[in-house]
Amino acid sequence: MSGFYSVGVDLGGTNLRAAAYRDGEIREAIALPTRLDHGRDSVVRDLCDAVRSLMRDFAPDHECVGITIGSPGPLELPAGILRSPPNLPGWDGFGLRDAIESNLHQPILLENDANLAALAELRAGSGLHSGLDSLCMLTLGTGVGNGIVLNGEVWHGSNGMAGEAGHAIVEPDGAPCGCGSRGCLEQYTSASAVVRMAKEHSSRLRSMDSLTASDVARMAAQGNLEAQAVFEQVGRALAIGLTSLINVLNLPLYVIGGGLSNAWDIFAPGMMSDLARFSYIYRITSTGNGTSQTATRTQIVRGELGDKAGLLGACLLPFTRSVARGTP
Ligand SMILES: [Zn+2]
Numbered sequence: 001m002s003g004f005y006s007v008g009v010d011l012g013g014t015n016l017r018a019a020a021y022r023d024g025e026i027r028e029a030i031a032l033p034t035r036l037d038h039g040r041d042s043v044v045r046d047l048c049d050a051v052r053s054l055m056r057d058f059a060p061d062h063e064c065v066g067i068t069i070g071s072p073g074p075l076e077l078p079a080g081i082l083r084s085p086p087n088l089p090g091w092d093g094f095g096l097r098d099a100i101e102s103n104l105h106q107p108i109l110l111e112n113d114a115n116l117a118a119l120a121e122l123r124a125g126s127g128l129h130s131g132l133d134s135l136c137m138l139t140l141g142t143g144v145g146n147g148i149v150l151n152g153e154v155w156h157g158s159n160g161m162a163g164e165a166g167h168a169i170v171e172p173d174g175a176p177c178g179c180g181s182r183g184c185l186e187q188y189t190s191a192s193a194v195v196r197m198a199k200e201h202s203s204r205l206r207s208m209d210s211l212t213a214s215d216v217a218r219m220a221a222q223g224n225l226e227a228q229a230v231f232e233q234v235g236r237a238l239a240i241g242l243t244s245l246i247n248v249l250n251l252p253l254y255v256i257g258g259g260l261s262n263a264w265d266i267f268a269p270g271m272m273s274d275l276a277r278f279s280y281i282y283r284i285t286s287t288g289n290g291t292s293q294t295a296t297r298t299q300i301v302r303g304e305l306g307d308k309a310g311l312l313g314a315c316l317l318p319f320t321r322s323v324a325r326g327t328p
Pocket of ligand 1: 166167177178179180181182184186
Protein backbone atom coordinates (compact mmCIF):
# COMPACT_ATOMS: atom_id res chain seq x y z
CA MET A 1 0.00 0.00 0.00
CA SER A 2 1.38 3.37 -0.94
CA GLY A 3 -1.40 5.67 0.22
CA PHE A 4 -5.07 6.34 0.74
CA TYR A 5 -7.80 7.26 -1.67
CA SER A 6 -11.54 7.87 -1.63
CA VAL A 7 -14.33 7.44 -4.17
CA GLY A 8 -16.99 10.10 -4.60
CA VAL A 9 -20.17 9.96 -6.68
CA ASP A 10 -22.43 12.84 -7.68
CA LEU A 11 -25.78 11.33 -8.65
CA GLY A 12 -27.68 14.02 -10.51
CA GLY A 13 -31.00 13.95 -12.30
CA THR A 14 -29.16 14.33 -15.64
CA ASN A 15 -25.57 13.22 -15.09
CA LEU A 16 -23.85 10.64 -12.94
CA ARG A 17 -20.24 11.44 -12.11
CA ALA A 18 -17.78 9.37 -10.11
CA ALA A 19 -14.19 10.09 -9.16
CA ALA A 20 -11.23 8.65 -7.31
CA TYR A 21 -9.42 11.17 -5.11
CA ARG A 22 -5.91 10.98 -3.70
CA ASP A 23 -3.31 13.42 -2.37
CA GLY A 24 -5.60 16.43 -2.61
CA GLU A 25 -6.69 15.86 -6.21
CA ILE A 26 -9.27 14.08 -8.30
CA ARG A 27 -7.17 11.45 -10.10
CA GLU A 28 -9.67 9.68 -12.27
CA ALA A 29 -13.25 10.54 -13.18
CA ILE A 30 -16.14 8.83 -14.94
CA ALA A 31 -19.16 10.68 -16.34
CA LEU A 32 -22.34 8.97 -17.55
CA PRO A 33 -25.88 10.05 -18.31
CA THR A 34 -28.29 9.19 -15.48
CA ARG A 35 -30.56 6.68 -17.22
CA LEU A 36 -33.73 7.53 -15.30
CA ASP A 37 -35.89 6.17 -18.12
CA HIS A 38 -34.36 2.70 -17.56
CA GLY A 39 -35.51 2.64 -13.93
CA ARG A 40 -33.77 3.12 -10.63
CA ASP A 41 -32.23 -0.37 -10.53
CA SER A 42 -30.37 0.41 -13.76
CA VAL A 43 -29.13 3.72 -12.37
CA VAL A 44 -27.89 2.01 -9.19
CA ARG A 45 -26.17 -0.65 -11.33
CA ASP A 46 -24.44 2.04 -13.47
CA LEU A 47 -23.37 3.88 -10.31
CA CYS A 48 -21.95 0.75 -8.66
CA ASP A 49 -20.18 -0.32 -11.87
CA ALA A 50 -18.47 3.10 -11.98
CA VAL A 51 -17.38 2.79 -8.34
CA ARG A 52 -16.04 -0.72 -8.90
CA SER A 53 -14.14 0.37 -12.00
CA LEU A 54 -12.40 3.18 -10.09
CA MET A 55 -11.62 0.87 -7.17
CA ARG A 56 -10.13 -1.76 -9.50
CA ASP A 57 -7.68 0.84 -10.79
CA PHE A 58 -6.61 2.00 -7.32
CA ALA A 59 -7.05 -1.04 -5.10
CA PRO A 60 -3.78 -2.84 -5.78
CA ASP A 61 -1.62 -0.05 -4.37
CA HIS A 62 -3.92 2.10 -2.26
CA GLU A 63 -6.32 1.72 0.65
CA CYS A 64 -9.84 3.08 0.21
CA VAL A 65 -10.85 5.30 3.16
CA GLY A 66 -14.48 5.47 2.07
CA ILE A 67 -17.08 5.82 -0.67
CA THR A 68 -19.52 8.74 -0.63
CA ILE A 69 -22.65 8.94 -2.73
CA GLY A 70 -24.10 12.43 -3.14
CA SER A 71 -27.80 12.36 -3.96
CA PRO A 72 -30.49 14.94 -4.58
CA GLY A 73 -32.80 15.36 -1.61
CA PRO A 74 -34.93 15.23 0.35
CA LEU A 75 -32.99 12.32 1.76
CA GLU A 76 -33.99 10.79 5.09
CA LEU A 77 -30.91 10.03 7.16
CA PRO A 78 -29.59 7.86 8.64
CA ALA A 79 -31.99 5.44 6.89
CA GLY A 80 -30.87 6.60 3.44
CA ILE A 81 -34.37 6.75 1.96
CA LEU A 82 -35.40 9.28 -0.69
CA ARG A 83 -38.56 11.28 0.06
CA SER A 84 -40.33 12.63 -3.05
CA PRO A 85 -37.13 13.92 -4.72
CA PRO A 86 -38.23 16.41 -7.45
CA ASN A 87 -35.17 15.60 -9.60
CA LEU A 88 -35.54 11.81 -9.37
CA PRO A 89 -39.18 11.23 -10.29
CA GLY A 90 -40.53 7.85 -9.22
CA TRP A 91 -37.86 7.37 -6.53
CA ASP A 92 -40.09 8.31 -3.57
CA GLY A 93 -39.51 5.88 -0.71
CA PHE A 94 -36.54 4.24 -2.43
CA GLY A 95 -33.93 2.87 0.00
CA LEU A 96 -30.92 4.19 -1.90
CA ARG A 97 -28.36 3.32 0.77
CA ASP A 98 -29.48 -0.32 1.04
CA ALA A 99 -29.65 -0.72 -2.75
CA ILE A 100 -26.08 0.55 -3.23
CA GLU A 101 -24.59 -1.30 -0.27
CA SER A 102 -26.11 -4.61 -1.27
CA ASN A 103 -24.70 -4.17 -4.79
CA LEU A 104 -21.22 -3.09 -3.63
CA HIS A 105 -21.15 -5.42 -0.60
CA GLN A 106 -19.66 -2.67 1.56
CA PRO A 107 -20.78 0.35 3.59
CA ILE A 108 -21.04 3.76 1.97
CA LEU A 109 -21.53 7.31 3.15
CA LEU A 110 -24.74 8.78 1.74
CA GLU A 111 -25.20 12.52 1.77
CA ASN A 112 -27.35 15.22 0.22
CA ASP A 113 -25.52 16.68 -2.80
CA ALA A 114 -25.98 20.30 -1.70
CA ASN A 115 -24.45 19.45 1.69
CA LEU A 116 -21.42 17.99 -0.09
CA ALA A 117 -21.05 21.11 -2.24
CA ALA A 118 -21.11 23.22 0.94
CA LEU A 119 -18.50 20.98 2.56
CA ALA A 120 -16.25 21.26 -0.50
CA GLU A 121 -16.51 25.07 -0.52
CA LEU A 122 -15.60 25.06 3.17
CA ARG A 123 -12.60 22.74 2.81
CA ALA A 124 -11.30 23.58 -0.65
CA GLY A 125 -12.96 26.80 -1.84
CA SER A 126 -14.09 30.07 -0.33
CA GLY A 127 -14.05 28.75 3.26
CA LEU A 128 -10.46 27.55 2.94
CA HIS A 129 -9.28 30.98 1.81
CA SER A 130 -11.12 32.81 4.56
CA GLY A 131 -10.03 30.36 7.27
CA LEU A 132 -13.61 29.79 8.46
CA ASP A 133 -15.25 26.58 9.67
CA SER A 134 -18.94 27.45 9.22
CA LEU A 135 -20.90 28.51 6.16
CA CYS A 136 -24.24 28.37 4.41
CA MET A 137 -24.31 27.65 0.69
CA LEU A 138 -27.00 28.06 -1.95
CA THR A 139 -26.45 26.10 -5.18
CA LEU A 140 -28.34 27.69 -8.07
CA GLY A 141 -28.77 24.92 -10.63
CA THR A 142 -31.81 23.29 -12.21
CA GLY A 143 -33.22 23.63 -8.68
CA VAL A 144 -31.78 25.42 -5.65
CA GLY A 145 -29.79 23.32 -3.19
CA ASN A 146 -28.77 24.42 0.26
CA GLY A 147 -26.14 23.16 2.67
CA ILE A 148 -25.27 24.40 6.14
CA VAL A 149 -21.94 23.53 7.76
CA LEU A 150 -21.54 24.41 11.43
CA ASN A 151 -18.12 24.14 13.07
CA GLY A 152 -16.88 21.89 10.28
CA GLU A 153 -19.86 19.47 10.35
CA VAL A 154 -22.86 19.35 8.04
CA TRP A 155 -26.02 20.33 9.92
CA HIS A 156 -28.55 17.57 9.21
CA GLY A 157 -31.45 18.40 11.51
CA SER A 158 -33.51 15.60 13.05
CA ASN A 159 -34.23 13.66 9.85
CA GLY A 160 -31.38 14.58 7.55
CA MET A 161 -33.54 17.17 5.85
CA ALA A 162 -32.06 20.44 7.15
CA GLY A 163 -30.81 22.88 4.54
CA GLU A 164 -33.82 23.10 2.24
CA ALA A 165 -33.73 26.90 1.97
CA GLY A 166 -34.49 26.48 -1.74
CA HIS A 167 -38.04 25.97 -0.54
CA ALA A 168 -38.16 28.98 1.77
CA ILE A 169 -41.12 31.13 0.68
CA VAL A 170 -40.06 34.42 -0.88
CA GLU A 171 -43.34 35.23 -2.68
CA PRO A 172 -46.57 34.16 -0.99
CA ASP A 173 -49.03 32.93 -3.65
CA GLY A 174 -46.15 32.95 -6.15
CA ALA A 175 -45.22 30.35 -8.76
CA PRO A 176 -46.15 26.75 -7.90
CA CYS A 177 -43.21 24.57 -6.84
CA GLY A 178 -42.42 20.86 -7.16
CA CYS A 179 -42.42 20.62 -3.35
CA GLY A 180 -46.16 21.33 -3.31
CA SER A 181 -45.90 24.90 -2.05
CA ARG A 182 -45.88 28.23 -3.93
CA GLY A 183 -43.39 31.05 -4.25
CA CYS A 184 -40.31 29.11 -3.11
CA LEU A 185 -36.84 30.64 -3.53
CA GLU A 186 -36.17 27.93 -6.15
CA GLN A 187 -38.95 29.35 -8.32
CA TYR A 188 -37.08 32.67 -8.68
CA THR A 189 -33.38 31.81 -8.50
CA SER A 190 -32.86 28.51 -10.35
CA ALA A 191 -31.82 28.16 -13.99
CA SER A 192 -35.26 26.83 -14.89
CA ALA A 193 -36.89 29.75 -13.06
CA VAL A 194 -34.83 32.23 -15.09
CA VAL A 195 -36.13 30.70 -18.33
CA ARG A 196 -39.71 30.73 -17.02
CA MET A 197 -39.48 34.35 -15.85
CA ALA A 198 -37.86 35.45 -19.13
CA LYS A 199 -40.79 33.96 -21.04
CA GLU A 200 -43.23 35.68 -18.67
CA HIS A 201 -41.52 39.03 -19.27
CA SER A 202 -41.31 38.90 -23.05
CA SER A 203 -43.42 37.48 -25.87
CA ARG A 204 -40.30 37.42 -28.06
CA LEU A 205 -38.45 35.26 -25.53
CA ARG A 206 -41.58 33.13 -25.07
CA SER A 207 -41.32 32.04 -28.70
CA MET A 208 -37.73 30.76 -28.25
CA ASP A 209 -38.15 27.03 -27.58
CA SER A 210 -34.53 26.29 -26.71
CA LEU A 211 -33.96 29.36 -24.49
CA THR A 212 -31.52 28.66 -21.63
CA ALA A 213 -30.59 30.59 -18.49
CA SER A 214 -27.17 31.25 -20.05
CA ASP A 215 -28.91 32.86 -23.05
CA VAL A 216 -30.88 35.14 -20.73
CA ALA A 217 -27.69 36.04 -18.80
CA ARG A 218 -25.88 36.87 -22.04
CA MET A 219 -28.77 39.06 -23.20
CA ALA A 220 -28.79 40.86 -19.84
CA ALA A 221 -25.04 41.49 -20.11
CA GLN A 222 -25.62 42.93 -23.59
CA GLY A 223 -28.14 45.42 -22.22
CA ASN A 224 -31.47 43.71 -22.96
CA LEU A 225 -33.88 45.33 -20.48
CA GLU A 226 -36.26 42.36 -20.27
CA ALA A 227 -33.39 39.99 -19.47
CA GLN A 228 -32.04 42.47 -16.93
CA ALA A 229 -35.46 42.62 -15.26
CA VAL A 230 -35.33 38.84 -14.82
CA PHE A 231 -32.00 39.04 -13.02
CA GLU A 232 -33.27 41.91 -10.86
CA GLN A 233 -35.95 39.47 -9.74
CA VAL A 234 -33.27 36.82 -9.10
CA GLY A 235 -31.26 39.28 -6.97
CA ARG A 236 -34.36 40.39 -5.07
CA ALA A 237 -35.42 36.81 -4.27
CA LEU A 238 -31.90 35.89 -3.16
CA ALA A 239 -31.83 38.94 -0.88
CA ILE A 240 -35.13 37.89 0.71
CA GLY A 241 -33.88 34.32 1.20
CA LEU A 242 -30.50 35.43 2.52
CA THR A 243 -32.15 37.88 4.92
CA SER A 244 -33.90 35.02 6.70
CA LEU A 245 -30.77 32.85 6.69
CA ILE A 246 -28.52 35.65 7.99
CA ASN A 247 -31.00 36.81 10.63
CA VAL A 248 -31.51 33.25 11.89
CA LEU A 249 -28.04 31.77 11.58
CA ASN A 250 -25.59 34.72 11.94
CA LEU A 251 -22.91 32.71 10.13
CA PRO A 252 -19.75 34.40 8.82
CA LEU A 253 -20.00 33.18 5.22
CA TYR A 254 -22.79 32.66 2.66
CA VAL A 255 -21.70 31.12 -0.64
CA ILE A 256 -23.71 31.31 -3.87
CA GLY A 257 -22.68 28.53 -6.26
CA GLY A 258 -24.10 26.44 -9.09
CA GLY A 259 -24.35 27.20 -12.80
CA LEU A 260 -26.44 30.36 -12.41
CA SER A 261 -23.72 31.93 -10.24
CA ASN A 262 -21.92 32.55 -13.57
CA ALA A 263 -24.34 35.48 -13.82
CA TRP A 264 -23.03 36.84 -10.48
CA ASP A 265 -21.98 40.20 -11.96
CA ILE A 266 -25.52 40.72 -13.26
CA PHE A 267 -27.59 39.85 -10.17
CA ALA A 268 -25.17 40.48 -7.27
CA PRO A 269 -25.27 44.33 -7.20
CA GLY A 270 -29.07 44.34 -6.83
CA MET A 271 -28.94 41.46 -4.35
CA MET A 272 -26.40 43.25 -2.15
CA SER A 273 -28.27 46.55 -2.08
CA ASP A 274 -31.60 44.81 -1.31
CA LEU A 275 -29.90 42.76 1.39
CA ALA A 276 -28.55 45.89 3.06
CA ARG A 277 -32.13 47.20 3.24
CA PHE A 278 -33.80 43.93 4.29
CA SER A 279 -31.44 42.45 6.90
CA TYR A 280 -30.49 44.48 9.94
CA ILE A 281 -28.09 41.76 11.05
CA TYR A 282 -26.35 42.07 7.68
CA ARG A 283 -26.20 45.87 8.05
CA ILE A 284 -24.65 45.57 11.50
CA THR A 285 -22.17 42.85 10.58
CA SER A 286 -21.28 43.41 6.92
CA THR A 287 -18.68 46.11 7.56
CA GLY A 288 -17.59 45.25 11.06
CA ASN A 289 -18.29 48.87 12.08
CA GLY A 290 -21.17 48.05 14.35
CA THR A 291 -19.47 45.12 16.05
CA SER A 292 -16.48 44.69 18.29
CA GLN A 293 -12.96 44.40 16.89
CA THR A 294 -12.93 40.63 17.33
CA ALA A 295 -16.30 39.97 15.66
CA THR A 296 -16.38 38.22 12.30
CA ARG A 297 -17.89 40.06 9.37
CA THR A 298 -20.78 38.58 7.39
CA GLN A 299 -19.57 37.86 3.86
CA ILE A 300 -21.60 36.90 0.78
CA VAL A 301 -19.38 35.44 -1.93
CA ARG A 302 -19.59 33.55 -5.19
CA GLY A 303 -18.59 29.86 -4.97
CA GLU A 304 -15.08 29.05 -6.16
CA LEU A 305 -15.45 25.41 -7.19
CA GLY A 306 -18.00 25.64 -10.00
CA ASP A 307 -19.96 22.56 -10.94
CA LYS A 308 -17.43 20.15 -9.44
CA ALA A 309 -18.24 21.20 -5.84
CA GLY A 310 -20.63 18.30 -5.20
CA LEU A 311 -18.28 15.66 -6.60
CA LEU A 312 -15.29 17.08 -4.74
CA GLY A 313 -17.29 17.18 -1.49
CA ALA A 314 -18.15 13.50 -1.99
CA CYS A 315 -14.45 12.71 -2.37
CA LEU A 316 -13.48 14.81 0.66
CA LEU A 317 -16.08 13.50 3.13
CA PRO A 318 -14.40 10.14 3.91
CA PHE A 319 -11.18 11.99 4.75
CA THR A 320 -12.98 14.34 7.16
CA ARG A 321 -14.35 11.55 9.32
CA SER A 322 -14.26 7.81 9.62
CA VAL A 323 -17.05 5.84 8.01
CA ALA A 324 -19.83 6.19 10.55
CA ARG A 325 -22.85 4.27 9.37
CA GLY A 326 -26.02 5.37 11.02
CA THR A 327 -24.64 8.78 11.97
CA PRO A 328 -26.05 11.40 9.64
ZN1 LIG B 1 -40.68 24.50 -3.09
